[in-house]
Amino acid sequence: MPLALLALAVGAFGIGTTEFVMMGLLPDVADDLHVSIPTAGHLVSAYALGVVIGAPLLAAVTARMSRRKVLIGLMLLFIAGNTLSAFAPDYDWLLAARFLSGLPHGAFFGVGAVVATGLAAPERKARAVSLMFLGLTIANIAGVPVATLMGQHLGWRSTFLGVSVIGVLAVVSLALLVPRDGTHESSAGLRGEMAALRSLPVWLALGTTVAGFGALFAAYSYITPMLTDAAGYADSSVTLLLALFGVGATAGNLLGGRLADRSMRGTLVGGLVSLAVVLALFPALMATAWSAPLGVVLLGTAAFVTSSPLLLMVMEKASSAPSLASSANQAAFNLANAGGAWIGGLALAAGFGVTSPAVVGAGLAVLGLGVAGVAYVVDRRRGVSSSGRERVVAGHVPERERALRS
Numbered sequence: 001m002p003l004a005l006l007a008l009a010v011g012a013f014g015i016g017t018t019e020f021v022m023m024g025l026l027p028d029v030a031d032d033l034h035v036s037i038p039t040a041g042h043l044v045s046a047y048a049l050g051v052v053i054g055a056p057l058l059a060a061v062t063a064r065m066s067r068r069k070v071l072i073g074l075m076l077l078f079i080a081g082n083t084l085s086a087f088a089p090d091y092d093w094l095l096a097a098r099f100l101s102g103l104p105h106g107a108f109f110g111v112g113a114v115v116a117t118g119l120a121a122p123e124r125k126a127r128a129v130s131l132m133f134l135g136l137t138i139a140n141i142a143g144v145p146v147a148t149l150m151g152q153h154l155g156w157r158s159t160f161l162g163v164s165v166i167g168v169l170a171v172v173s174l175a176l177l178v179p180r181d182g183t184h185e186s187s188a189g190l191r192g193e194m195a196a197l198r199s200l201p202v203w204l205a206l207g208t209t210v211a212g213f214g215a216l217f218a219a220y221s222y223i224t225p226m227l228t229d230a231a232g233y234a235d236s237s238v239t240l241l242l243a244l245f246g247v248g249a250t251a252g253n254l255l256g257g258r259l260a261d262r263s264m265r266g267t268l269v270g271g272l273v274s275l276a277v278v279l280a281l282f283p284a285l286m287a288t289a290w291s292a293p294l295g296v297v298l299l300g301t302a303a304f305v306t307s308s309p310l311l312l313m314v315m316e317k318a319s320s321a322p323s324l325a326s327s328a329n330q331a332a333f334n335l336a337n338a339g340g341a342w343i344g345g346l347a348l349a350a351g352f353g354v355t356s357p358a359v360v361g362a363g364l365a366v367l368g369l370g371v372a373g374v375a376y377v378v379d380r381r382r383g384v385s386s387s388g389r390e391r392v393v394a395g396h397v398p399e400r401e402r403a404l405r406s
Helices: 004-033 042-061 067-086 091-119 122-154 156-177 189-195 200-220 223-230 235-260 264-285 292-305 307-317 322-349 356-381 399-405
Strands: none
Touching: 004 042, 004 067, 004 091, 004 122, 004 156, 042 091, 042 322, 067 091, 067 156, 091 122, 091 307, 091 322, 122 156, 122 235, 122 292, 122 307, 200 223, 200 264, 200 292, 200 307, 200 322, 200 356, 223 235, 223 292, 235 264, 235 292, 235 307, 264 292, 264 307, 264 356, 292 307, 307 322, 322 356
16 A cells, blocks of 8 residues: 555545544643633534534545645645644633634545545555554554553643644655645636535435444444443543444444455445444343444444445545535534434433443444445436446546656
């Protein structure tokens, strides 16, 4: 695989670290800025809001620019947001800085996915995307725990300075390793990019992302009380156990990329079925200390098997605007984060038990299967073939990018 994928993975590692580290730093931030923990929790929402707004907007307005320059520019914005977070004088400034940090998130993965598929042979496109996402999953194994420890021992501001350093490394890697490309004169600009999303198959693919990853976040948002109250682990053990989720996510991401190159739709369906089964079994898995870690690993594996096929399916359905489509998928991912956590919280508030969010998540996974089934029927009626090895998004690779591979 091209070294450019390493540069994309470095950027994904930084983004994954800053996205998830705030959960572990909330008590420290709340204490330092003299706000309640629920109020500090709005910092997580501000980042997610930045992703939802920035993902389609930045991808669309940069559609005619060199993708290499766009990626570097997005990482510079990422550095600015995290540096401002480190030096925020009060809560309101930190809230604004977290929103700014989230703006480049979705567009980076969207444009990065187009670059990754453009550098890979048709039969290895899903694996190329999975290697980019490897940085995101490894962030859950190493980046988030280390950044959390930094924040707890050196102050939470040091964490965001450290993340800014990762951003600088990503900029250097992108400048050195991603091949130069020209502007994309064939793009129709903002209006043309937005028009490419006026398609039922695109929205069905995005809906599958919302339901599928909503299933994950319905359970994962409340994994700590499941581990402590149901499985009986001490609070001090949770960080290590959550790293196991990253291990499972990394394995699932790599497996999903390899399988999706053979059958994108088959991998998606298999991943959603596996996720529904794991979540349905979660109350039993969380009942004992020995099975709970297995459940955490299986949850990460089953969920992230679907990451590459979900992204590539959206890109395939909006092939005339792949950057915008894949960025919109990141926005859908963050909507799944917020929506899944909200729905899981409803089950807890209703008194159904500490593991009830996982059961709700299983229902969302089944809903995702239903949406994927509708998408399949729509494709069949439109004459889209789903047999054999699927050449994912092969058709949209520009000639300039084809030349870079030769």
